[in-house]
Amino acid sequence: MLLMRKFIINLGLLCLVLAITGCSKKQNKITTRHLMSLDSLLDEHPQLVLDRLAETATKRQSRFNSAYSALLQTIAQDKTGFHFPSDSIIQNAVDVLSHYQKEYAELYARSLLYKGIVRYRMGVTDSTAYVPIKIAAHVLENAKLKNLKSALYCYYYLGTLFFENEHSRQSIEYLKKSIQVAQQLGYRNDLFNSCRDLAWSYMQNNDWDNTKLCIDTLTRFQNLSATERLDINLIESSYYESVGKPEKALFINMQLLADTLYLKGGELSEIYYKLSGNYRQLQFKTQSLLYAEKAVENINDTTKFYNYYYYYQNISEIAASLKQWEKSLIALTKAYQLKSKLIESNLKASLLELEKKYDLNQIEIKARRYKTQIYLYIGVIVLLFLLICSGLILRRQFKIRKEAEVRFAKSEKQRIEIEYQKTILNKERLENELKQKNFLLPIYRQISERNEMVKKVLEELKMNPYLEKNELLLRKIESTHKDFIQFSKIDPTMFFSEKDFFEFTDLEYHSRLELLNSSDKIMLIFARFKLDNNQIAILLNTTEDSVRSRKSKLRKKLLDNNIVLKQIHL
Structure with a gap:
């Protein structure tokens, strides 16, 4: 429970x-x-x-x-x-x-x-x-x-950051991508901003032709807001100043000086500096010095005041051209002090950036090292796994091979035993056949000799002069001699047929074999049975010389008729 x-x-x-x-x-x-x-x-x-x-x-x-x-x-x-x-x-x-x-x-x-x-x-x-x-x-x-909006902002801000770091080529590359995506999405404001910043990047790269193309593209935008018109004016002003058209730049900058929207941004010192530069290019040095001093007076950014060293440098150069040496020296001293601070600040920033890059590189090196170690561990594990698998496979193959060898050895042993048994049986059979031949041949010889003796007796009686007088007895002896010769004569056709001949000799039927007579065929059968001349003479109730003569004639007949015997040797 x-x-x-x-x-x-x-x-x-x-x-x-x-x-x-x-x-x-x-x-x-x-x-x-x-x-x-x-x-x-x-x-x-x-x-x-x-x-x-x-x-x-x-x-x-x-x-x-x-x-x-x-x-x-x-x-x-x-x-x-x-x-x-x-x-x-x-x-x-x-x-x-x-x-x-x-x-x-x-x-x-x-x-x-x-x-x-x-x-x-x-x-x-x-x-x-x-x-x-x-x-x-x-x-x-x-x-x-499919949603390319985030990609649009990635390309835009990458272009902006490269522009801030004065890498104009990379900035142009990313801003072009931003423009392409903005066109695909149909985002009018993002397209305008990308074209605007692309114009500044081209200007930073001193590519005035493409800058002019960007300005023309921007001016063709419909329903331009006041801020967008202001952006175009700023680009045109800098463009005309850069290509040596100060009168057009002066006209635009004077309009900007009266633009309340522009003045809200606290850019008054910058427009005064630009006007000073325009008048200086037009050789109106007094007006140029006036606006240069106003530019310094209206600096509002006190956090990075040393960035404006070139404002004081501008005053120094204009005052020197007007031979106002004291004012020029004071402005030049201030410009030198600010530039020294700027160089020091940039050096610190560069060192900080190098430290960040060094830290980042160290992290990347560690990451690569860890990744290499992981790959190494994985490689070792895979290698061990492959070795184990290979070992198991080899062990399995060795076992299979061993079993196959054992089976083969058993089968070979069985085959050898069977062949040995067959050999023993064949030996016994041959021994029995030899015994039979050794037993029967003397009997056949004795019968042949007896028949020969009877034949000789009859021939002698037939030739006996004492019996010639008795015609009846002589005819009886001649008839008996004739019957005896006929009876003792061996006819091969009595012992085998054509079918038996091909079966006994293992020959295949051929038209040329029809040229052989029954005596030739029985000689081939005896030769197939591997009987010697003595044995054949006894069986045929003739002499060995007669057998050799018959074999010689048979070989000649075979040769003349182009009959080839593969398994029979005469």
Whole structure:
């Protein structure tokens, strides 16, 4: 009873755990579908998505759903202009979603993409911002997804980061890809932004023809907003300054000076600097110096003030051309100080970047080492497995071969025993035949000799002169002699037929064999039986000389008629 009670309690607990697990999985699926519906609202209603995510933030979620929520929150914040103080949230999302990259390749790629975007928003433009976006693009290209939107942003921000690091060729390459994808998707705003940044990249690469093509493309866009017109004016201004058309650049820059939208961006010092450069190219040095001093007075970015050393350098050069030596010296000293700080800052940034690359290289080296070790372990395991399998196969083959050899030895032993038995039987048979021949031949010889003796007696009586007078007795003796000779004469046809001849000699029928008479055939039969001349003479009641003569005649007949005997030797 106690065991039964424990079994029932454990069974109940197991059912409870299974029920809770099943409910949890069902709730996780519902939450995932809800997050997917919010994902579809990101482009048009990012603030609404943030509000809905805030409502569900207090609820318990799975690791996957928590990472998905963090990704959606990051994307929505980026679209609403949020200032990111840290990248920890998106970093955690990347770490979790990396475990689901096979099932949710696009989500994993988007998390990597926004990891790079967040760092770019924080002012980071080195490899720590570039590498995640590059990996995201690689994941999307390998996954071959139908939704190319994430790929569009990957190419766009890769082009932007390369531009920031003055790698114009790579920037142009990625921005061209961005334009192609934007055209496929029909995203007008992304297409405009990509063309705009491509124009800046061409300008950075001193490719003025393609820059002009980009400007013409941008001006053909319909329903241009004020911001887009401002972007085009800035590109045209820099383009005309670069190709030696300061009067056109001056006209555009004067328009920008009156543009309230442009002035809201706090770019007043930059437009003054550009106007100074335009007047300087047009040889209006006084106006150029005036706007150069205004440019310095309106610098607002105090965090990186040393980036504006060229503003002071511009004042120094213009003042020197106007022979205002004191002003030129003061401005040149300030420019030198700022440039020294800039070089020091860039050197620190370069060293930091090298340290990051070194750390990254160390990580890659360790990863390759671990991967090599894993491959080595796998190789050793596979090799051991193959050796074991080979050993088992060889052992099996050896066993099969051994069994086959044993079976063959047994069969050979049986065959030899059978042949030995046959040999013994043949020996016994031959011995019996020899005994029979040795027994019968003397009898046949005795009969032949007796017949010969009787024949001689009859011949002598027939030739006896005393019996010639008795004609009756003489005729009786002659008749008896004649009958005796006829009776003792051996006719071969009495002992075998044509069928027996071919059976005894093992010859095949041929028309030339019909040339042989019965005497020839019986000689062949005796030769097939391997009888010697003495035996044949006894059986035929003749002499050995007669047998040899008959054999000689038979051989000649065979040779003349081209009859070949393979198994019979005369």
